[in-house]
Amino acid sequence: xxxxxxxxxxxxxxxxxxxxxxxxxxxxxxxxxxxxxxxxxxxxxxxxxxxxxxxxxxxxxxxxxxxxxxxxxxxxxxxxxxxxxxxxxxxxxxxxxxxxxxxxxxxxxxxxxxxxxxxxxxxxxxxxxxxxxxxxxxxxxxxxxxxxxxxxxxxxxxxxxxxxxxxxxxxxxxxxxxxxxxxxxxxxxxxxxxxxxxxxxxxxxxxxxxxxxxxxxxxxxxxxxxxxxxxxxxxxxxxxxxxxxxxxxxxxxxxxxxxxxxxxxxxxxxxxxxxxxxxxxxxxxxxxxxxxxxxxxxxxxxxxxxxxxxxxxxxxxxxxxxxxxxxxxxxxxxxxxxxxxxxxxxxxxxxxxxxxxxxxxxxxxx
Amino acid sequence: xxxxxxxxxxxxxxxxxxxxxxxxxxxxxxxxxxxxxxxxxxxxxxxxxxxxxxxxxxxxxxxxxxxxxxxxxxxxxxxxxxxxxxxxxxxxxxxxxxxxxxxxxxxxxxxxxxxxxxxxxxxxxxxxxxxxxxxxxxxxxxxxxxxxxxxxxxxxxxxxxxxxxx
Amino acid sequence: xxxxxxxxxxxxxxxxxxxxxxxxxxxxxxxxxxxxxxxxxxxxxxxxxxxxxxxxxxxxxxxxxxxxxxxxxxxxxxxxxxxxxxxxxxxxxxxxxxxxxxxxxxxxxxxxxxxxxxxxxxxxxxxxxx
Numbered sequence: 001x002x003x004x005x006x007x008x009x010x011x012x013x014x015x016x017x018x019x020x021x022x023x024x025x026x027x028x029x030x031x032x033x034x035x036x037x038x039x040x041x042x043x044x045x046x047x048x049x050x051x052x053x054x055x056x057x058x059x060x061x062x063x064x065x066x067x068x069x070x071x072x073x074x075x076x077x078x079x080x081x082x083x084x085x086x087x088x089x090x091x092x093x094x095x096x097x098x099x100x101x102x103x104x105x106x107x108x109x110x111x112x113x114x115x116x117x118x119x120x121x122x123x124x125x126x127x128x129x130x131x132x133x134x135x136x137x138x139x140x141x142x143x144x145x146x147x148x149x150x151x152x153x154x155x156x157x158x159x160x161x162x163x164x165x166x167x168x169x170x171x172x173x174x175x176x177x178x179x180x181x182x183x184x185x186x187x188x189x190x191x192x193x194x195x196x197x198x199x200x201x202x203x204x205x206x207x208x209x210x211x212x213x214x215x216x217x218x219x220x221x222x223x224x225x226x227x228x229x230x231x232x233x234x235x236x237x238x239x240x241x242x243x244x245x246x247x248x249x250x251x252x253x254x255x256x257x258x259x260x261x262x263x264x265x266x267x268x269x270x271x272x273x274x275x276x277x278x279x280x281x282x283x284x285x286x287x288x289x290x291x292x293x294x295x296x297x298x299x300x301x302x303x304x305x306x307x308x309x310x311x312x313x314x315x316x317x318x319x320x321x322x323x324x325x326x327x328x329x330x331x332x333x334x335x336x337x338x339x340x341x342x343x344x345x346x347x348x349x350x351x352x353x354x355x356x357x358x359x360x361x362x363x364x365x366x
Numbered sequence: 367x368x369x370x371x372x373x374x375x376x377x378x379x380x381x382x383x384x385x386x387x388x389x390x391x392x393x394x395x396x397x398x399x400x401x402x403x404x405x406x407x408x409x410x411x412x413x414x415x416x417x418x419x420x421x422x423x424x425x426x427x428x429x430x431x432x433x434x435x436x437x438x439x440x441x442x443x444x445x446x447x448x449x450x451x452x453x454x455x456x457x458x459x460x461x462x463x464x465x466x467x468x469x470x471x472x473x474x475x476x477x478x479x480x481x482x483x484x485x486x487x488x489x490x491x492x493x494x495x496x497x498x499x500x501x502x503x504x505x506x507x508x509x510x511x512x513x514x515x516x517x518x519x520x521x522x523x524x525x526x527x528x529x530x531x532x
Numbered sequence: 533x534x535x536x537x538x539x540x541x542x543x544x545x546x547x548x549x550x551x552x553x554x555x556x557x558x559x560x561x562x563x564x565x566x567x568x569x570x571x572x573x574x575x576x577x578x579x580x581x582x583x584x585x586x587x588x589x590x591x592x593x594x595x596x597x598x599x600x601x602x603x604x605x606x607x608x609x610x611x612x613x614x615x616x617x618x619x620x621x622x623x624x625x626x627x628x629x630x631x632x633x634x635x636x637x638x639x640x641x642x643x644x645x646x647x648x649x650x651x652x653x654x655x656x657x658x659x660x661x662x
Binding site: 009010011012013014015016017018019020021022023024026027029030043044046071100103208227228230231240241244245247248249251252253254255263264265266267285316318319320321322336337338339341343349350351352357359364 | 543544545546547548549550551552553554555556557558559575576579598600601602603604612614617618619620621622644645646647648649650651652653654655656657659661
Binding site for chain 3: 403404405406407408409410411445
């Protein structure tokens, strides 16, 4: 029988998507690196290696190489579109910038993609005051209250004397000056150049190191996985959804051995599972650029070069809930939660599973 | 203007104690039903059902009760009715239960159903009779019942016949 | 992981599955706010409080919702709850409207919700830089 609208709403959960892929890491057409590269803003990376007591040196140095990032306080947005900045940073490497402590569902937000696109997500009033061309946000509803402005800084027509450049500069400098705290990361491709530290005034910029924590989990129940069975097989292996939930439980320190009659919680590790004596968990928190994650993923694949006890390992990457984009330039918003995250499960034979999850105000991941 | 759609729930009060009849009155029935909704569906359910909730008609003699509530929430009402366990009035309490007979969109359809239902009930009673005396009295009732139907009875609601039978 | 290894299967072929709003459960990270001093609820009392909140607003039907307290920290009074997706709105509303714990005023703050438990382990809104 059909349920009435109010009662149906009472049972409705917000829309969300989970995309699961499987492929082989050494496959010529495997898109795993592209998926990582397309996800520009990452706030936390964690990896879990079962049957591993101490981290191999290679991985240790890779983690240490996860670059530092910068926090720029009270930066006027027009400084990012000046030609000096574009020539020294945007065109010479990949420059990532994201506003810090701005909430995309209520504040103005800006992000500079490594492709040189500056994306502003602004409310209606700011949009009208700025007078720059944009488009209504996809998730703004019938009455548009949020607009997206995209400015391509690498566009050849965006040279210093062009009308377009002057207009943008004037809008951001005089018409409606916008000021944000920015998270910045810059990775240049070999060429020497000035650094962000010397470019911006000392009292404005601050260097930050990613926070790294290690822990060893004892007697961990791990689900049994088969790389070619995404959906799992009853009695033989677990499905990707089960693994995804289990990994969440491990990362949140949820107890895995509850009984079905337990009052507090009935969650338990999916079947079938094995008990692993120890598992190594490492978490890196900060403003992490995709290049570093690709490096780390590569090194994690190399972990299986030597024979290891572990059948698989996982790498989880959390995106920023308040970034205006998730993958590539697909718009991202905050509805009940701004989740955009992905997780790799790398198997011993270098098959991998990739799980990409997004919340309500998001496009389907690539 | 959009009309608010209601649902009418026709039910009968069943009790082993004949004295329960004196409890079948607007206030007591309404209170008992509300209490059941509050217990089963909480404050939210009670508030939902309370919109336009009334005891529209009741017949203490036959134990028939007609309840009204908004169409959106009649499922809450119907699911709570089995949890009514007693009626209370004037400090007297009698155990009883509600038997849902029909859910209709208008009072008219409920009335039609009730007449048909009662007629069917009489026939079953007739079949179950043991002596001539009983049989005669029931036959008389059947006749009187069909007589009432011939008198034209206009429905007191709009001619909307969207019925829903569970 | 001590099982005998089967012969290595061939490299996995590409496969993609898209699961639309298929999550069985939703997760909430909540914090209970109590006035200073006085007893702090134990894990079982905390769960009981959640069930009481559900019973108040949604009756016995609501109280029967399967809710799991996945983690609970008595010191900070924060917890992760799991609920079937169809019960998310009921649980959230019940927590919001709860006002008393043992005759003392209290309030539930819902800090984060997600259909993915993994998402609760990294909340960029709580990213604190020194």
